[in-house]
Amino acid sequence: MSIKEVPPGPSCHTPLVAEPLTELEAGALAHVFKALADPVRLRLVSIMASYEGGEACVCDLTEPFDLTQPTISHHLKVLREAGLVTSERRATSVYYRVVPEALASLAGLLTVPAGRQAADPVNPVNAAMKVVSA
Amino acid sequence: MSIKEVPPGPSCHTPLVAEPLTELEAGALAHVFKALADPVRLRLVSIMASYEGGEACVCDLTEPFDLTQPTISHHLKVLREAGLVTSERRATSVYYRVVPEALASLAGLLTVPAGRQAADPVNPVNAAMKVVSA
DNA sequence: TGGAGCTATTCACGTCTGTCAATATTCACT
């Protein structure tokens, strides 16, 4: 689903919590969040981001998992089509790296406007864990 | 899946892109992202957040959709169990509101450490749209 | 207590998704 035909939209500078999303916007955003909504893909992103140089080849990304190479390749494709990572072929290997702008966009979207902002979101991972256990 | 038994973890102050996630952390985070990975639920969050007082009752949340009330109730349950929204019964109506800390946690998680940060993530929604169309 | 309005739960069903096995594709090196 390429969303190229989506109009500019009335939501300029409008985070998720400030104005209702249109159906088109919601669909596009859901597509991106869906790419992150999988344990394997989340780990793939974190692994390639924490690799030296911020990139890792498919063999590096396959090794940490008890999954077949085609399965990892499938997950990488999902991340790539969501615009969250890019790939570059170098010799026989293909190297993947995250797209910081994509993550920053999502982060900005989730950021609550001043006044409703919560205090001290110091530890994102553990905070999210608490969220889950609530 | 209650993740109460998840240990503190080695990931203190560690955003997604700085250190590989453990399987447990990835599973917990995926659970939260999965709650956001649906157009209807994204719109529900944005609608209740943009309502006056930052809260909306189920009837307000059902009206904008061509979906049945049980379906909306199901989506609200998913958001609630993910810790993204809270509900409060007041008379016969139940009012939902977003949990800013939860969104802030996810935003912090997606924020790339200084140095890799992209410039000018000004328009989160449109930027995310571009991401999708890439 | 009974009824009406609002919300949640259960059950059933079609679709989507994650996974693997098998195979195809791309590239480097003889």
Add this chain to the structure above:
DNA sequence: AGTGAATATTGACAGACGTGAATAGCTCCA
């Protein structure tokens, strides 16, 4: 050209997910 290594694609299948119909639960009011 041909071979081997690395990655991508295809096809198939079980399980998860979104949805609606029917029903249950809760709260107020008469």
